[in-house]
Amino acid sequence: MKLFKLCLVLVLISLSFISNAEIVTENFRVMMAPKIAKNTAGYGVIKNTGSEADTLNSVCSDTVDVMFHKTEIRSGMAKMVHLSDVVIKAGQELVLEAMSYHLMLFDFHSAEFKEGGKITFFLNFKKAGVVKVEASIITTDSS
Amino acid sequence: MLKKIVAYILYTFISINMAYADTDVLPILSGVGGNFNAVDSDGNMVEFNSYFGNVVVIAFGYTNCADICPFTLGYLKKLYAQLNEEEQEHVKILFVTVDPEYDTPAHLNDFLNYFNKDFIGISGTKEQTDHIVSIYQAQYNELSREGMPTHNIRRINTKLLENDEEEKAKLFSHSVSIYLVDKEGFTRSIEFTGTPKDKFVEKIQQLIKE
Numbered sequence: 001m002k003l004f005k006l007c008l009v010l011v012l013i014s015l016s017f018i019s020n021a022e023i024v025t026e027n028f029r030v031m032m033a034p035k036i037a038k039n040t041a042g043y044g045v046i047k048n049t050g051s052e053a054d055t056l057n058s059v060c061s062d063t064v065d066v067m068f069h070k071t072e073i074r075s076g077m078a079k080m081v082h083l084s085d086v087v088i089k090a091g092q093e094l095v096l097e098a099m100s101y102h103l104m105l106f107d108f109h110s111a112e113f114k115e116g117g118k119i120t121f122f123l124n125f126k127k128a129g130v131v132k133v134e135a136s137i138i139t140t141d142s143s
Numbered sequence: 144m145l146k147k148i149v150a151y152i153l154y155t156f157i158s159i160n161m162a163y164a165d166t167d168v169l170p171i172l173s174g175v176g177g178n179f180n181a182v183d184s185d186g187n188m189v190e191f192n193s194y195f196g197n198v199v200v201i202a203f204g205y206t207n208c209a210d211i212c213p214f215t216l217g218y219l220k221k222l223y224a225q226l227n228e229e230e231q232e233h234v235k236i237l238f239v240t241v242d243p244e245y246d247t248p249a250h251l252n253d254f255l256n257y258f259n260k261d262f263i264g265i266s267g268t269k270e271q272t273d274h275i276v277s278i279y280q281a282q283y284n285e286l287s288r289e290g291m292p293t294h295n296i297r298r299i300n301t302k303l304l305e306n307d308e309e310e311k312a313k314l315f316s317h318s319v320s321i322y323l324v325d326k327e328g329f330t331r332s333i334e335f336t337g338t339p340k341d342k343f344v345e346k347i348q349q350l351i352k353e
């Protein structure tokens with residue numbers, strides 16, 4: 001409930017600053033995970049179709065805990081890095097995929113977390129405001 | 144005359160290369176791998192040498208990994224599915240946890256069963272884990288010891304901080320290599336999830352036939 005309120009406040013604050021910046025999202029999906037798993041990942045594409053750069057400040061959801069991360073591979077080692085304030089230049093896209101940028105989900109297990117289900121995320125941009133994204137829950141087989 | 148000589152040289156060159164390709168043997172990667180003792184995901188004490196006679200594929204990771212480990216296991220699941228049943232009987236897929244304190248054999252078993260019931264989890268003591276990591280020249284590090292602010296990663300998951308048992312969950316960096324080991328325990332190839340699955344399967348099949 002606390003998370004929902006926080007999300008709502010963020011959405012309301014951001015709505016008041018909505019600009020004409022254009023953010024488009026594609027193919028957002030969340031990976032099914034074993035019942036005992038504490039984490040899973042979400043992927044997709046965020047496109048900035050506007051004429052100026054925009055910054056992704058945060059991401060939240062009213063049903064799961066989520067953070068924006070990147071897996072970095074250096075010298076054969078995978079390391080997860082927490083990100084904030086990711087800039088997407090005008091006309092460019094940010095691809096969230098395995099072994100790269102991704103949404104990391106916590107506390108996601110619930111009756112609704114099943115294959116074919118949906119999770120809603122709110123991407124909070126500096127200029128575009130809040131962009132609502134609906135991600136399908138899929139198995140690793142269909143990715 | 145010159146054309147005939149060039150054609151003959153080309154024919155000879157191609158023939159030699161084709162013959163070489165037919166007998167292309169994966170080299171033994173000296174100094175990578177070896178015997179170890181651990182606990183498998185059925186809770187049995189195991190010695191790596193007990194897998195002799197099987198081609199073994201080894202990956203490192205841990206169950207609290209959100210991105211790369213599920214992705215790697217999904218890759219291995221698809222790879223394994225490309226083998227026929229007879230081939231599968233000669234292949235063991237091992238997932239070695241770098242977090243044995245949290246990833247108990249039973250926990251690993253539940254996690255791996257989601258991907259494939261044939262996959263074998265390898266756990267044990269920290270010393271056993273360190274030994275396995277060391278002989279495969281792999282690496283792992285607890286992120287908090289690298290100065291990484293893991294509270295940023297888990298700051299909103301208060302449940303983890305309130306429950307002693309859950310508090311054991313840690314985050315790690317770790318090697319992403321996938322090791323292909325022959326039936327005599329020699330490491331013959333080091334791959335990763337970027338390796339085309341067909342190519343990896345061919346190598347496995349080649350080692351099965353040896």
